[in-house]
Amino acid sequence: MARIKYYYDTETCKYERVKVSRWDMFLNSLGIFSLSLIIAIIILTISSTYFESPKESLLKKENEELLIYYEDMQKDLDQMNSMITALQERDDNIYRVIFEADPISSTIRQAGVGGTDRYRALREERLEREDLVISTFGRLDKLKKQMYIQTKSYDDIFQMAKNKSDMLASIPSIQPIPNKNLKRLASGYGMRMHPILKYRRMHAGCDFSAPQGTPIFATGNGKITRARFSKTSGYMIKINHGYGYETKYLHLSKFAVKEGQRVKRGDIIGYVGNTGLSKAPHCHYEVWKDRKHVNPVNYFYNDVTDEEYDKLLELASRENESLG
Numbered sequence: 667m668a669r670i671k672y673y674y675d676t677e678t679c680k681y682e683r684v685k686v687s688r689w690d691m692f693l694n695s696l697g698i699f700s701l702s703l704i705i706a707i708i709i710l711t712i713s714s715t716y717f718e719s720p721k722e723s724l725l726k727k728e729n730e731e732l733l734i735y736y737e738d739m740q741k742d743l744d745q746m747n748s749m750i751t752a753l754q755e756r757d758d759n760i761y762r763v764i765f766e767a768d769p770i771s772s773t774i775r776q777a778g779v780g781g782t783d784r785y786r787a788l789r790e791e792r793l794e795r796e797d798l799v800i801s802t803f804g805r806l807d808k809l810k811k812q813m814y815i816q817t818k819s820y821d822d823i824f825q826m827a828k829n830k831s832d833m834l835a836s837i838p839s840i841q842p843i844p845n846k847n848l849k850r851l852a853s854g855y856g857m858r859m860h861p862i863l864k865y866r867r868m869h870a871g872c873d874f875s876a877p878q879g880t881p882i883f884a885t886g887n888g889k890i891t892r893a894r895f896s897k898t899s900g901y902m903i904k905i906n907h908g909y910g911y912e913t914k915y916l917h918l919s920k921f922a923v924k925e926g927q928r929v930k931r932g933d934i935i936g937y938v939g940n941t942g943l944s945k946a947p948h949c950h951y952e953v954w955k956d957r958k959h960v961n962p963v964n965y966f967y968n969d970v971t972d973e974e975y976d977k978l979l980e981l982a983s984r985e986n987e988s989l990g
């Protein structure tokens with residue numbers, strides 16, 4: 667309630683009512699308002715210095731949470747790093763060793779991720795925790811690169827394994843005729859008396875004596891490069907197995923394949939005979955590696971036991987007369 671003010675007028679000897687001008691009222695109000703404003707500002711400044719607003723404390727909480735998550739992510743990254751290191755070591759020291767491949771050099775494995783200002787956009791953000799954010803991104807990028815290299819390496823290994831199994835299937839590794847009791851290996855590789863020419867000369871293969879018509883097998887996967895008759899070899903087959911290997915089968919009675927045909931190990935390619943310079947029905951078998959004949963007895967390991975193999979070695983080393 668506004669108080670009404672009076673003053674004593676000495677001329678009229680009366681109390682007269684004080685007249686307040688609008689201007690005075692305005693100045694009064696302005697004064698009160700300014701004072702209130704100053705007090706309010708002081709209170710706010712003090713409270714914001716010593717007390718948090720609900721919004722501020724929410725942001726602070728969020729910030730703390732984010733920091734915890736980033737720290738957790740760093741721990742996960744440590745774990746992922748040790749996992750990828752284990753994969754790399756296994757790759758270099760086991761898988762690549764099996765396939766005789768060089769390990770992947772550490773400079774390639776550890777190579778950084780391209781571009782110096784890869785994180786420029788992030789830096790321009792002027793983040794409060796710039797180091798933490800950029801180092802996390804950097805570690806993730808490095809892991810991605812390492813994973814990519816590892817995946818490529820597994821692709822290589824898959825191809826090498828495939829080649830290796832092709833190679834193992836191709837290299838001659840069985841005897842060319844059924845030889846259960848090993849009695850058919852009649853003469854081995856080395857200097858032997860030739861039964862028809864009647865002088866000692868290099869016998870470049872093994873002779874397996876067997877009845878006329880006994881099936882002869884391809885000793886590894888390959889391609890028939892020759893199936894022809896000659897006066898000395900009789901009916902003869904040559905197989906190219908790839909990887910530098912060839913095999914020859916001589917003195918056959920009949921062919922079961924044609925030149926150019928692909929065969930698998932164990933396929934029947936022809937039958938035992940007595941054609942060409944041959945004393946009795948038998949299969950003269952040769953193994954060639956890089957255009958040189960080698961001792962076939964070293965290529966019979968797939969279809970014999972260790973004892974049988976020893977027996978074959980002994981039989982093949984006997985200094986007897988060859989069958990042709």
Ligand SMILES: [Zn+2]
Binds near residue numbers: 871873950988989990
């Ligand atoms: Zn022979």
